[in-house]
Amino acid sequence: MTERRSVAIHVPVLARVEGEGALDLRIEQGDIAELRLRIFEPPRFFEKFLEGRHYTEIPDMVARICGICPVAYQVTAAQALEDLFGVELDPWARVMRRVFYCGEWIQSHSLHIHLLAAPDFFGCGNAIELARIAPDEVRRGLRIQGLGNELMDLFGARSVHPVGVRIGGFHGAPSLARILDMRDKLRAALPEAEALIRWAAAIPVPQDDQVFVSVATRHPADYAIERGDIGASDGLRIGAEAFDAHFIERHEPYSTALFSTYHQQPYLVGPLARLNLNHEYLPGAIRALLADIGLVLPSRNLFHSLLARAVEIWLALYEALRLLDGYRVPDSPWVPATPRAGVAIGCTEAPRGLLWHRYEMDDAGCVINARIVPPTSQNQGRIEEDLRLSLLNFGLDHPDDALRLHCEKVIRNYDPCISCATHFLRLNVARA
Amino acid sequence: MSQQTVHPGKPRVAVHKFSSCDGCQLSFLNLGEALLTLAERIDLVHFAEAGPLDPDTGVDVAFVEGSVSTPEDLERIQHIRAHSGLLIAIGACATSGGIQGLRNQAKGAEWVAQIYSHPEAIASLEHSTPISCHVKVDFELWGCPVSGPQILAVINALLLGVTPRDNTDKVCTECKRQGYPCVMVTHGIACMGPVTRAGCGALCPSLGRDCYGCYGPAENANTDALAIQFGHLGLTPAAIVRRFQSINSQAPVFLAAADKLRAG
C-alpha cells in the first residue's frame, strides 16, 4: 500500500468521447511527475480553407467541424456575420434560433449522459450493457435525444449538418401543424426530464471540490444560450470582441488542439460553468427542484457535470415550449443581407461550452481569414489540472486499471469533443 | 479489455473513425430504440465512441468513417482491411476525402505552420484521401452525413445475406418524386441537384434552397451543362468553381469540373 511505485499509465484509446486522445501519466516516488492529455485528432484546417469562401457558404462549411454540435457552429457564424453586415433579424428568426439551439442541447446532452458518461457510474462498459440493467432509463434517454433531433429537423431538415440556417434568418419556416405536434411532445417530455434529473442526482459521485474559474456567456434577459457577453466567476464581463485581450491560445507540441488560458490560468467552460454563473436565470420550477435534490450552486465539483447536463435538458425543453407558444408562420423566414468589409466576431454557448468565432471579411463578402476557438481546447488545460488534483485526491496507489477508470471519468465530465479540438484516451502510466 | 462475449451466429461488426467530424457515426447513435434492437442482432466489437474497444479482433463487417490524412492512418487502414470481411466506407470523408480534401489544392505544410507553433509535432499528410485510395472497399455509402435509414438498409441487407444497394440517381429525381418546386427554375438559385447523388430526399430544396452537393456526384452527372447554366444565372467562373469544390471537392467528377473551369 505504501510501496512507492513508479508507474507509467498509457490509456491508449479513450472510449466514449468524441474524437481521439491519449493520456500519459508518469508517477515517481508516489507523486505525479508528468501528466499530459494528448489530443491527436488529425488537423482538418477549417480556418485555412474558409479563406476565400463566400459568406453564404460559411454556415454549411463550419457545421462540418463537429457532427454533434453543428448548430452551435452555424448559429455562431451566422450571428457574427449578421452583426458585421448590420442585418437586423426578424423577431421570429431571433427566437427560432434559440429554439433550434435548444434542440442541439437536448440531443447532445442526452447522448452524452446516457451513451457516453453514465455507464461508468454503473460499472458498465457501454450503454448497451447499461440498457440491460437500466432499460427504462436508457430508453428514456434515447427518446429525449430523439426529441432534440426532431426539434433540429424542424428548422434544418436533419439534425447532423442541418441545412436551414442562412445569413438573415432561416431558409424555411415549419408549418403551424408541425409546431403544434412538437409542443405536445415537449410538454410530455418535461416530466421525463424531471425524472432524469432525479435519477442523475441519485448517482453517487466522488466528493472532489476544486478551485477554478468558470467562464460562460451571460445575458441580462435569460439563461444565455445563443447570445450574450462573456462572463467569468471572478467578475469579468466583456463583449465578445474583447476575448483576445483576456484569453490566449497556445500550442503544445504533444497535441493538435490549441490550449487556451484566461489570465494565464486554466478555466472551465460548459454546462457546470454555465450553471455556476447563470443559475439565477433558471425558471422557478427548476430552482425548487434543485433545492429539493440538494444541488447547491455554484458547485466546485466537476462530478456534478452529468447532473448539470440533465438540468440543462429540462431548461431547453422548457424554453422551446415557452418560445413556441403562439407560433405563427412568418411572411419571410429571412431578411436580405448585404456584405460589408470588416471583422465579424461572435460567441454562443455550444453544448460543451463557449464557442468563439472571428472572421475578417472583404467587401465582396469573402473570408480573408478566420479563427475559431472551440470549447474543448478551452477546457483542455482545466482537464489536465483536474486530473492532477483528482488523482491525488483519489490516491495514486490504486492499481493501474482503477487509475485509468478514474481518469476516464474525470475526462468525460468535460464531454470533450475531440473532433472539434479533436476522441479516445490512450493512458500511459509510467511509475518509477 | 478485449474480453468480448462471442455470440455464435451474430455478425461481428466494427465502426472505425479516421479524419472526420463524427457525424456519420452519429447515424448509429441517433437510431434511438432501433440502436438497442440492432445491438441484440449484431456483435458490436469495436465502436470507440459508443464504448467497445477492440480494433484487433477480426470482424465480418467494418464500417469506416473519415478520410486518410496522417501517416498512422496509412497503417491503420491496412490493418482494418486485413481483419475485416466486408469493408464499408460511410460518408463523404471516407468516399471522397471529405471537406478536409480542400487542403489537397493547397500547401498543407504551410497551413500547419500558420496554425501551430510546433509544426514539427503535427503529423499530417499533404493530402486527405478516401478509403478506396488505399484498400479495396466493398461498398460505399455517400453523404455528409449518411442517414440512419441508409445505414439500417445496409445492415438489414447484410443480415439477409443480400447485396446492399444504393441510389445513384440525382437529387432532381427526389425533388420530382416529392413534388418540390425546382429552386433553379422558379427562383434562379444555382442548385447542385442536377449533378448530386440522391439519398437525402432532397432536403435543401424542401426548404426552398440550393443543394450544395453533400452526397457527392451522381452517376452520369453532366457537370459541363450545369456549369453553363450557372453562368447564365450570373455566377462568376470563380463562384462556379467553389460550387464544385466544397464538401466533396476531391470526388473525380467534381474535381474535373473545377479543373476545367480553372483552366478557363
Ligand code: SF4
Ligand atoms: S462525411 Fe460529413 S458527416 Fe460524415 S464524418 Fe465526414 S464531415 Fe462528418
Ligand code: SF4
Ligand atoms: S439537397 Fe444536396 S446538399 Fe442538401 S442534403 Fe441533399 S445532397 Fe446534401
